Amino acid sequence: MKSKKIILNAIIVFLCLIFVIVSGVFISQMVDYNRSYHPDESSFLYACQEQDYVRMVNMMHRNLAAGVKSSDTMEECYAVAEYYEAATYYRAYFIAGNHDKAMKKKQIMDEKAALMGDLFYVAEDINKKLELDL
Numbered sequence: 001m002k003s004k005k006i007i008l009n010a011i012i013v014f015l016c017l018i019f020v021i022v023s024g025v026f027i028s029q030m031v032d033y034n035r036s037y038h039p040d041e042s043s044f045l046y047a048c049q050e051q052d053y054v055r056m057v058n059m060m061h062r063n064l065a066a067g068v069k070s071s072d073t074m075e076e077c078y079a080v081a082e083y084y085e086a087a088t089y090y091r092a093y094f095i096a097g098n099h100d101k102a103m104k105k106k107q108i109m110d111e112k113a114a115l116m117g118d119l120f121y122v123a124e125d126i127n128k129k130l131e132l133d134l
Helices: 002-034 041-049 053-066 072-096 099-115 121-129
Strands: none
Touching: 041 053, 041 072, 053 072, 072 099, 072 121
16 A cells, blocks of 8 residues: 555656646747747848838838847838838828828938938839839
8 A cells, every 4th residue: 555655656746747847848938939030131131132122111110119229231221111111101192192191201202212321222113113103
């Protein structure tokens, strides 16, 4: 009878150890999973090269919301993303006949075009893509 108790106690201790280990692994996996990804310069430049401006806008908003510090190149990429965002609104407002709001977005486009630096050529591509005659 005593030997059965000892064996059962040993099994319970063993199962408790396994439970603690599995719980630790689970918690570490959850922490890893919840770690935020913040796009870097290379991600922005790749999206720009692929002309995926929508993704650039999304990445920019994600970084701005998380307070990610940006380099000069990232600031240029942000300018491209903001230019694209303003250009899409400009086109929508212009088509809808709301010329006052369209002109405000055009102003933003002009400001952001000046901040694009080495990526200035992208503005022309965006204009072509959105069929804007500026």
